[in-house]
Amino acid sequence: MSKTILIVDDSLSLRLVVKMTLEGAGHTVLQAADGKQALDMLDGRQIDLILSDLNMPVLDGLGLLEHIRQHPLYAATPVIMLTTQDARHLQLRGQQQGISAWIIKPFEPPYLLAAIARLTTR
Template identity: 45%
Template sequence: MAKTILIVDDSASLRQAVSIALKREGYEVMEACDGKDGLSKLTGQKVHLIISDVNMPNMDGLTMVSQIKQMPAYKFTPVIMLTTEAGEEMKAKGKAAGAKAWVVKPFKPEQMITAVSKLVAA
């Protein structure tokens, strides 16, 4: 059975690029346009990984991650932050919110796939 990954980013083109790379590797992909939309997609189904931007309208990625970590069904779901934010302070905030990895844009699809495969147990 394919592993499901939720991509949360306000850039449709970035969601599409990540989605294509993941689908090529055999993953199922769900997409959301911001943190609120991302939370609304989590309705109890198994999600193996979440990839999220930090800076988004309506609800930023770090707020969304901290809320996800309060949800029993998703408390242990790994999260990769995919962002232009490269500062140590922001990375520390991400880790505190519950993010497991930090990938800085622009990124190479192989770099993302490597991070994904490390966090999504076979």
């Protein structure tokens, strides 16, 4: 079933690769270049899952996650951190803030799609 997914990453090339993967699986994709742009998109529209990088200018992924978890409409939205960072302390911080999954780049498309399917099945 098609879901609307917000990709948040400062790398245009990575956003395009992820977008191709998600659209190829039938999903609708929204894009933001940083956490601030992503917050501006949390305006009441349907977003089924957020896929965010950790290291971004303006507002990083964990800062974005903190805002999402406090947002009345999006607090329960699954958030996947898609990042090159595999430091355990960052993953623990993400878990404490309510991250849904942590996937290390480079990612395997089938693994990413399986995580999305698992997190968006209601």
